[in-house]
Amino acid sequence: MFTRNEIERTLLLHQPDRIKTISLPIQRLAAFESVGPFLSSLVRFELFGVSWHFNLDPAIEFIQKHSRLFGTIRELKLAGPNDDRLSQKPGLHRVLKAIRNPKVIDLSKYKEATKDLNSYEIQNTETLEQLLFDLDFVPPPPTSTPASLTSSPPSTSLLNLPTLLTEQHRRIQEQDHSLDLIRMCPRLTTLQIGIQSPAAFKWAVSRYDADPTTMQQLSTLHLSSNKTATVKQALEDSVYAFRDTLEDLKGVALRLSPVDPALSEVPPFFGWAWPLHRLTVLSLRGELACWFDMNSFKYCPKLTEFHLTLYPYSPVKVEYLEQVVLAPQLKMLSLVGRWTLTDRLMSILGDGLTKLKDLTVDGCESDDLTGEGLVQGLNKMKALKTVEVELGPRVGALMREYRVARPDLVVRMRSDDAPWFDGEVRLTPAYRP
Numbered sequence: 197m198f199t200r201n202e203i204e205r206t207l208l209l210h211q212p213d214r215i216k217t218i219s220l221p222i223q224r225l226a227a228f229e230s231v232g233p234f235l236s237s238l239v240r241f242e243l244f245g246v247s248w249h250f251n252l253d254p255a256i257e258f259i260q261k262h263s264r265l266f267g268t269i270r271e272l273k274l275a276g277p278n279d280d281r282l283s284q285k286p287g288l289h290r291v292l293k294a295i296r297n298p299k300v301i302d303l304s305k306y307k308e309a310t311k312d313l314n315s316y317e318i319q320n321t322e323t324l325e326q327l328l329f330d331l332d333f334v335p336p337p338p339t340s341t342p343a344s345l346t347s348s349p350p351s352t353s354l355l356n357l358p359t360l361l362t363e364q365h366r367r368i369q370e371q372d373h374s375l376d377l378i379r380m381c382p383r384l385t386t387l388q389i390g391i392q393s394p395a396a397f398k399w400a401v402s403r404y405d406a407d408p409t410t411m412q413q414l415s416t417l418h419l420s421s422n423k424t425a426t427v428k429q430a431l432e433d434s435v436y437a438f439r440d441t442l443e444d445l446k447g448v449a450l451r452l453s454p455v456d457p458a459l460s461e462v463p464p465f466f467g468w469a470w471p472l473h474r475l476t477v478l479s480l481r482g483e484l485a486c487w488f489d490m491n492s493f494k495y496c497p498k499l500t501e502f503h504l505t506l507y508p509y510s511p512v513k514v515e516y517l518e519q520v521v522l523a524p525q526l527k528m529l530s531l532v533g534r535w536t537l538t539d540r541l542m543s544i545l546g547d548g549l550t551k552l553k554d555l556t557v558d559g560c561e562s563d564d565l566t567g568e569g570l571v572q573g574l575n576k577m578k579a580l581k582t583v584e585v586e587l588g589p590r591v592g593a594l595m596r597e598y599r600v601a602r603p604d605l606v607v608r609m610r611s612d613d614a615p616w617f618d619g620e621v622r623l624t625p626a627y628r629p
Contacts, residue, residue: 205231213237219273221245225254232262240271246306247277252291259294270299270323276306293317300326310389311335314376326386327378331420331448334390375399381412385441388418390450394429400437414438415474420448424483428466431484435468443474449482452509467492479503485533486512490519499523506533517541521548527579530556537565537587542573552577556584567594574598574605582606 205228208215212234219242220228243255262269272295274288288309292301297320303309310329318324375396378384404411417434421427431447467489475496480488485504493499502523506512514536520529526549531537537560545552555577570591574580583605585595592611599607 204228209234216240218242219244222252222255225258229254229258232258233265235262236266236268238262238266238268240273240300241269242273242275244275244305246274252287256290256294259291263294263296267296269295270297271302272298272300273302274306276303276309288312289316293319295319297323299323300328302326302328304328304330304388306330307333308335316377318377321377321380322382324381325383327381327384328386328388329390331388331390331418331446332450334392334420334422334450337392384412385414386416387414388416388446390420391426391430392421394423394426396430397433397437401433404437408440411437411440413441415441416444417442418444418446418448418479420450422451424449424451424453424487428484428487432466432468435472436470439470439472441474442472444477445475446477446479447481447484449484451482452507453483465489468495471495471497473497475499477501477503479505481505482507483510486510486516490522493523496523497525500526501528501530502526503528503530504532504535505530506535508534510534512536514538514541518544520545524548525551527551528554530558531560532556532558533560535560537562537570539564539566539569539573542569543576546573546576549577551579553579554582554584555580558584558586560587562587562591565591570594571598580605582608584608586610 208228208231212231213236215235216237217240218228218235218238219240221244223245225243241259246252259269259272272291274291276288288303288306289312292298293316295318298318301318301324307330310333313329313335375389375391378387378389379399400411414434417438419427419430419434421430427447427449431445435442435445466484466487469492472495476498478496478499478501480503482505485506502520510533512535517531517535518541520526521544529545529549529552535557537557542565555574565587571594574583583595585591585607586609589611592609595607595609596612599605
């Protein structure tokens with residue numbers, strides 16, 4: 197009987213010079229060491245299951261040996277430990293350093309990888325095009341003792357300690373160096389990273405103002421932060437600096453901002469007033485989803501996808517979503533979270549989004565939405581092809597009947613396997629399509 201490793205090695209050695217991607221768990225890497233010298237066209241190397249008790253030396257040796265023989269590995273993806281409580285973790289420095297000319301570095305499944313961002317030694321930053329980190333993790337700001345704490349007499353230092361700490365925090369906010377490495381990657385087109393300072397992209401604004409032709413050609417930018425105001429400022433700076441190339445923009449506010457009564461009646465204040473001629477996808481999560489000024493749509497003529505995810509505790513006004521029609525070219529709209537759906541809203545969206553093909557509504561509040569209002573709104577969307585709905589048993593029952601009445605429309609529901617809702621509300625012939 198052949199073992200699994202032997203069978204896989206036989207398959208790999210059938211035409212090893214044509215293999216471009218290898219993806220396997222770290223536990224099984226040693227079994228494929230003998231295959232490495234034959235992989236002359238290997239471009240992408242993916243390693244999963246990395247945990248604190250695994251030694252990365254075999255992976256480093258594999259990449260180093262392949263680099264000496266062929267040097268064709270350009271893309272790296274590592275899925276590492278997701279437990280940020282672990283004090284002992286395998287280091288990434290030697291792995292990243294082993295790749296000769298990296299094009300894609302995907303650490304989006306390796307928690308805390310951004311902690312050591314500026315200490316990574318990349319052989320050739322000029323070849324790097326995509327750099328991906330975990331959006332759900334934002335490294336803490338660097339902590340260092342101000343020089344005045346060590347140079348001043350003890351009595352003076354203690355008396356001024358609150359002032360000194362405040363000054364240190366201000367300097368961290370104004371002079372953020374967490375993206376120094378990124379500034380040195382001239383061909384970078386895709387960046388996904390959590391940031392700690394609102395000044396993270398001030399350098400990009402300055403560079404654009406000095407000479408727009410020297411800007412990196414960022415087309416995909418995904419940013420997150422623990423503070424809504426931080427990611428808001430970084431996004432606005434980025435949208436300004438990368439306006440000529442940006443195609444896919446995503447902003448994630450991981451935590452709710454402190455309640456400020458002065459802001460309770462202020463309209464959304466995150467947006468821009470300059471053209472983004474290439475932007476096609478916009479995704480906002482957390483408070484950013486209800487802070488966005490939808491008048492910005494006027495400057496995005498090619499926007500076709502809009503994704504809004506609202507956390508359960510985020511406040512939002514009922515009429516806010518009515519402004520989505522300011523982007524009449526949308527083909528995909530996703531509303532996830534406690535958005536309030538009403539008959540009026542469905543009618544407005546139906547009239548204004550005539551090109552919409554895919555609609556997702558998940559977890560929204562639908563107490564004020566009638567079956568007639570829901571169906572009439574959907575029927576107005578003449579280009580609609582797919583609807584994903586998860587709004588509870590009442591709406592689920594309505595959508596099952598609607599699916600029968602509209603065989604041309606794909607209706608998906610996670611609750612399809614749940615017991616049928618035996619309520620009184622049903623589609624009547626009066627408003628069936």
